[in-house]
Amino acid sequence: MDDEKSLIARAQKGDQEAFAALMEANQGRIYNLTLRMTGNPEDAAELSQEAFFNAWRGISKFQGDSSFATWLYRLASNACIDFLRKEKRRKNISMTVSLDDEEKERQAELPDTRCSPEQEVERKELRAAIEEGLQALSEEHRQVLVMREISGLSYAEIGAVLHLEEGTVKSRIARARLALRKFLVSSGNFSDSASSIT
């Protein structure tokens, strides 16, 4: 993308307007990432602005060996993870999941007996349930799912952002989808005929 390259070059020399143009082009994907990672618009806006500001401060370091979007994603995504870790540590000793720990995630999911369709649990709209389900996932799963499904990044691009092999990305996404589906079964949005697999 020559246009992007020249914008980056100008921004690296201090051209603020060039940087503004780069932000315009990327703000949608960055904001949607932070929104789905944090679950609330205020934190999302704050973290997005943080990520962009950090990008500005560090843009002389951008080498161009990854795409600019990938670099931005990494900044934003790391900021989210750090933020969530800190929030989790401060606010919740029995928080559902920790990073890299699927086992805890399974334990933390709502038990089927509590919220099975037979009881008077309110049936939510699927999209709202998905939003809730995303928040219930581990940050690791949430991250890849948001990047794939909302930002539309390919496995290769996700791998570039997170420094993962494509195969790892593929299996992580599969497990993330499974976890999300399991949440939706627990919350009554999906029937549980397939729960024997998990």
Add this chain to the structure above:
Amino acid sequence: MRDCMDYIELISARLDGGLTAGQEAELNEHLAACPVCRALAEDMAALHEEMPKLAVEPPADLVENVMARIRAEAPQPIPFPAEQAKRTPNRKWRAWGATAAVLAVVLLGAAALRMGGLDRSAGGAPAGEAPMMAVNDNEAALPSGKAAPMPQPSPSSVLQEPSVFGILPKDGEAVPSLNPAEMPESAAPSDAGGDAPQATEQPRVDTRAEATGREEPPAGLDGESGDLAGGKSGEAPMSVTTNLPPEESAPADAAAVLTVMEAADRLYEEQFKQTWPEAERVDREDFQGYVLEPFHLIREEDPESEWTSFGVRFKGKGEGGNYYIFVLYQEYADEQSALERRTWELEHLGVPVSGNGDVLTEPQNIDLFDSQDAYDAACSSFWDEVNQ
């Protein structure tokens, strides 16, 4: 022969394209025979279809907010490699020069007081330094170039002369001759060309950016990072004395000693207010500090569950009498323990009694350090400092 778990990944990958013909055939064959996987595939497809619709437009002012910060903060990006800044923040500070810092303080202070404003670039600092030096009191980590709200200890006597970082003028109790201390308070609302929200937001952003202005994972919003170890090791012990010329420091010393509650107030403002804006200030004989979260259910929808509360409370003075030590604690109770409260001390924080200098934070997360030794060293450093 695969079992169903193996097919999950194929089912998932198929949603994203990229199955070989052979994989496609194998999957279809299995799905034809397995209603459980079929149902799962259907559910996953539904998720795959719905999730992109969650995308929303970013707020209209997002870009402009960042541009405003950029314009106000510095004319250009950090001129030197971020690694250098990260690893040796104190060197950077010193390189700028104690003299220059004192000079800037003296030059800016009186003017700032009178005009009630502050030209951030007047300090003559390198790009990105001026605002940290001149503006910020809340983000006391600035000299070390790291992010608030967990400022890192910054040894070096240079740190002391910016009492900028130490004093929050209390109502009626302002320290008039401590110009740098006044600057942040008065600067915020009247920053030339800026508006209050932007100005007050800015210091917070500055410091985070300072720590995270690099490609690799940022230090995080709380500034906890290997920088603590990196910045700390090998540095001289922190001195609490000020380097200001006598006419600057004398009034400072006289008025600057904090009471326990004043220290608690500073701690709350710097470290906790952002996360817990509605904390309760408590000044009792048996509890001095802030209750950040009163006892409450952790899970609202499952009452037979757990309660927790958070707070930061005064614990005692450091052995040298120079620091007030506070502890961030968490209380917990559940039905099974018959609501008997347990308390964990999450981390200790040290607030300089003199009002000069950074709030020190006990290192907590060993993952943020390069090694066990680095973590241990950082812990020792903290305790050595607060007990000085």
